[in-house]
Amino acid sequence: MSTHSAASSADGVLRLVDPAGTLDDQTAADMLEVTGDLVRGLYRDMVLGRRLDQEAYSLQRQGELGLWLMSLGQEAAQAGSIRALRADDRVFPSYREHVAALCRGISPTELLSQWRGTSHGSWDPERYHFHIYSLVLATQTLHAVGYAMGVRYDAADSVVFTYLGDGASSQGDASEALNWAAVTSAPVVFFCQNNGWAISTPASKQYASPLRERAKGFGLDAVSVDGNDVLAVHAATRRMVERVRAGGAPGFIEAHTYRMSGHSTSDDPKRYRDDAEAARWQAHDPVERVRLLLTARGWADEDYFATVASDAEELATRTRRECRALPEPSLSDTFRATLCDEPESLRREREAFETYLESFL
Amino acid sequence: MSTHSAASSADGVLRLVDPAGTLDDQTAADMLEVTGDLVRGLYRDMVLGRRLDQEAYSLQRQGELGLWLMSLGQEAAQAGSIRALRADDRVFPSYREHVAALCRGISPTELLSQWRGTSHGSWDPERYHFHIYSLVLATQTLHAVGYAMGVRYDAADSVVFTYLGDGASSQGDASEALNWAAVTSAPVVFFCQNNGWAISTPASKQYASPLRERAKGFGLDAVSVDGNDVLAVHAATRRMVERVRAGGAPGFIEAHTYRMSGHSTSDDPKRYRDDAEAARWQAHDPVERVRLLLTARGWADEDYFATVASDAEELATRTRRECRALPEPSLSDTFRATLCDEPESLRREREAFETYLESFL
Amino acid sequence: MTITAAAASAGKDTQDEAATTTTALTLGRSLNEGLRQAMRDDERVVLLGEDIASLGGVFRVTDGLAAEFGDRVVDTPLAESGIVGTAIGLALRGYRPVCEIQFDGFVYPAFDQIVSQLAKMRARSRGLLRLPVTIRIPVGGGIGAVEHHSESNEAYFCHTAGLRVVACGHPQDAYDLLRAAIACDDPVIFYEPKRRYWDRAEVGLGGPVDGDTLGRARVLREGSDATVVAYGPMVAVARGVAEVAASEGRSLEVLDLRSLSPLDTGALCRSASKTGRVVVVHEAPVNVGLGAEIAATVMQHCFYDLEAPVERVGGYNIPYPPARAEGDYLPDLDRVLDAVDRVCAG
Amino acid sequence: MTITAAAASAGKDTQDEAATTTTALTLGRSLNEGLRQAMRDDERVVLLGEDIASLGGVFRVTDGLAAEFGDRVVDTPLAESGIVGTAIGLALRGYRPVCEIQFDGFVYPAFDQIVSQLAKMRARSRGLLRLPVTIRIPVGGGIGAVEHHSESNEAYFCHTAGLRVVACGHPQDAYDLLRAAIACDDPVIFYEPKRRYWDRAEVGLGGPVDGDTLGRARVLREGSDATVVAYGPMVAVARGVAEVAASEGRSLEVLDLRSLSPLDTGALCRSASKTGRVVVVHEAPVNVGLGAEIAATVMQHCFYDLEAPVERVGGYNIPYPPARAEGDYLPDLDRVLDAVDRVCAG
């Protein structure tokens, strides 16, 4: 059974807002200027992200998507971190960073295409400074380090940011990336969303010592944060990213969060975990706690909440519409995208395929 | 340039005997019963190991071996560690553990065959509880962990021991092995001979934080030891192995030592490192320091040293003789060793090969 | 599902008399029964993989085994190199590990351990060591999956000396071949056609392991005009092709390779010489695929019996496409029939 | 060694006018000059590898480059997956990384990054991304090396869609093909026949990069009785075979493939149709090797022109043997001549 439980400040895990929505002004003052604007923005990000996730989930259930990997519960970890970056800070996501992607401006069409099966990755990474998803676990961490080496060559001051999961941390690539980053002092920050589970495998079977300690052991600067506290995530990420931007050692942030849904629409979490665990985490909901804070401080009124809710509905409608309108993929496009200057043999193969297809018309 | 310098007790690195041969009785008392017998035995192991290495080096220069990877300078790390194990503790070496192999009873024939090119590995791992060498870096660390899982299944109390280098530590496999060992609590000890170099790459380009810290970060119990101090190595290994045997967390020992020769007979270290560095390390010679200790304590006289020297010469002669007598390999043997029950297609291929060969007779 | 635990253990008790129970099972469930039987027969069989214990594997092939065999079913850390590397260590200790790779596209992190260690260790030790490791890989496309979940990578392992490579195409073979693979002292890459996991057929359970089954192709249907060579997921396609062809008056022989390496060259050449026309079908890209070896082998041994060049039908030489285009990518009835037409016109 | 730094930089200054300097160079040195020229031509070319900076690589192919190009030559941590993975990241940032894998047998830890990432990323991004990464691999046996240092693993990469695979067989091609590979916007696996590093020939340096050279086979010797197809280390053997055969009155055509994937099918089939008899030679095990593709392709396109089955001469289907047995393992003059006899008797 998993021993993954919600974070608390006690064990060196940064927290600024508790589940009741109470802001620790003292600690916050050290880290971050907390304004109504900031919190409202993060709240909106989270609500929109959650609504998109929910809509995609329904679309999958209705057969419009082949698969969907739910981000429910991880909104604070994603919105809090991505909003701490500069637009030109390059992001290498894993595959569950829908909220982060949305914050970067990636459209529902672009996000859903891969899961509908019309592409393997559809947005332009250059446009959003957000790489396409990597499904082979931890591979993206090395890409991030290499990209950061390039940033260093260019004497640029952007920071490279990569997401990985608790499960992915066990892959050799993840460790090679941590070590490589430390050795080359590359301007990169690893952000681990420790959501307690890798499909059915609890984090307790994944590592024996906190991931933060592992990262330190490789020579990175590492911190842990309550991943369901968007302000804590935001503050820690901001601090870490600015430190790295200023030339400090690469960083590692472990955000303790929870995957409230199954691993994917194909997964049935009842087979391996207690409903009670998810119920306990319900009390740590990342969105609710910000709503409470906004209300308590008078930073938002019912109108504001209503506007966000209606924006979310609009996003849902748009998501559904755009999903259904996604153009069907053609094998010819894959042929053309395989190599840069289509070699003769591939051209002949494509043409034969096209002729064959036409024979059915 | 490398910053690899000799260990000292100051930085948390265990040392019992200093380069002048002075034993720190106080510290030793805590760790180990230091007797004349023990020290004489280790001295002999080291001298024999060094002589074998030297002879193999000459054999290579004379064209009798294709390649040789020198163990010069690493005798204390190897003899001190292997002698701390029980005969049934299974060892997974890398490829430079000649001194350790010799201590396990592996013959010069068996050791040299691979380097002469008459086999890829010639001793029986079951007989010596010492696996054949692994040339693909760090792969053996996972084999060791798997073997240790088997030991645990068997409820046996032997410990699995694996050697790796500072360079090999950067491989994904090495990290996967550390993590896997920690997660499964497998009875395994990793022994890293940090000899400062991976061919031409200094340890400073291999990691940014001490390897001991990395191992701890994965949840292993880890210590550093002066790898040129055979008593320190022996004491630390004994303690670690017994702790693991008793059911403790897996262990990691980092032995700071130095590769006094080039990486191999194909390597020219002058291309990448200063002679001065090796000269500095000369003062930390692992054999000399034990000779001084034996003499100072009166644990050995000239007769003893003469006997060991002549045993070493005998070993050298035997090594040379056995090397030259090594039987030439036959491809038929590789055919037969490829799969257990030779499949028909392979048998036909082998027979065709044999017929072809005979056509030249 | 008609099998009961009682029936399965009855199978165990009577195995020496080769008594078998026959029952309708899916291919996935046949594999599950094969694993169960192997674990009952030999307590040194242990399973390693991601999500194979409490979840029973993403395809449920190991369902219920953790309950019966406890810590012999290991949910590993998420590291394929680790899975194969530790399996090697377990094998050296005398165990018979069966690894599950969650999807075909995730075997590559383990490639080094498979190719440089597992495949070579026996030869490296001059035959002293045995490496009875089975690596189960759900393979191929056709289930509308996302990227990396539909790969056919058998050619890599077939080209690697020191491995045996096997693919099952229907429930009975799934059961028999898996037990034979686990009982075999060599490393075996065991391919499970994932889109056939739900195919159902009568399966005889129990009985002794038939080691010979591992290296033998099987003629699934006799025919005289041409031979269709297939394996794994394409076996069902080949059978369908033969049926359609029969209705058009053409008699096709269907050969299920089962053993992809070493090849059963005898069976292949017998059929090729008999019909003089061969079509080989697989999902993997054609370029340097197993079909190339089939074509070259047939040419080498049956050159003067061939009426037409061997036709290869396979994936195109492009990365596996998005799911909604896979229908055009994967060999299907039409494409194979087309190739049969070509080879028969030749 | 007759080249001087002055000559090399003269080559650079005049490259637009395609002026070339001709000088006698070893294959290894030609590669070194190719790298130097590529780095001078484009400052985004960076080198990554183990021991390539101060040591200049274990085969000295990068000798002197760190001195000239500073931190553009990176001694990496010892991790092949890291080398290729970070090269991908650098390529995404606009660099053109050239990775050195120290020996053929050590590319497998990078297999996942090559096969699942490098090869597929362009297709995955619908053609938006370019991955100009060159992976240099010293390949093959014949130098009496220890295990894992004599592998021929081109078939794995040829079977992988999305990669280009190239092998050079002599100094001029080494220089030209390497520059073309680095200039190419696709990932290229670049094989260097390690036992030919010390072969010497006149090499023209400088001049513009000829991108076309990358996909084209070359007829090294015209002939009419049979075609010997070879690449990399076997090119010299094929040439020797043709000479011996000529002295025996037999006229052999020698085709150097150069591009192993995609294949120059046109050149291959022209020669096969002309001579009607083909022998293909490589060091890799024959089973599902590139020779199988050559045989299958030739059969497919030239079936009615073939007088005999295509003969494959290659490594046996066993792990690479100990060095002192490699002479029996590797295709040599005798074995190829034997195959020529067979194919001509057919």
Ligand SMILES: Cc1ncc(C[n+]2csc(CCOP(=O)(O)OP(=O)(O)O)c2C)c(N)n1
């Ligand atoms: C190399 C590799 N092995 C296996 C998988 C199959 N797989 C997909 S997601 C997953 C669990 C990942 O867990 P984690 O890293 O914690 O991320 P999370 O899904 O919790 O976000 C697994 C095993 C994969 N994608 N890649």
Ligand SMILES: Cc1ncc(C[n+]2csc(CCOP(=O)(O)OP(=O)(O)O)c2C)c(N)n1
């Ligand atoms: C996977 C792999 N990559 C590269 C090599 C080539 N190689 C052999 S030894 C070596 C250096 C190893 O250094 P280290 O681990 O420190 O051991 P040492 O040689 O110092 O004993 C290298 C790069 C290899 N054997 N395996």
Ligand SMILES: [Mg+2]
């Ligand atoms: Mg997780």
Ligand SMILES: [Mg+2]
């Ligand atoms: Mg070293």
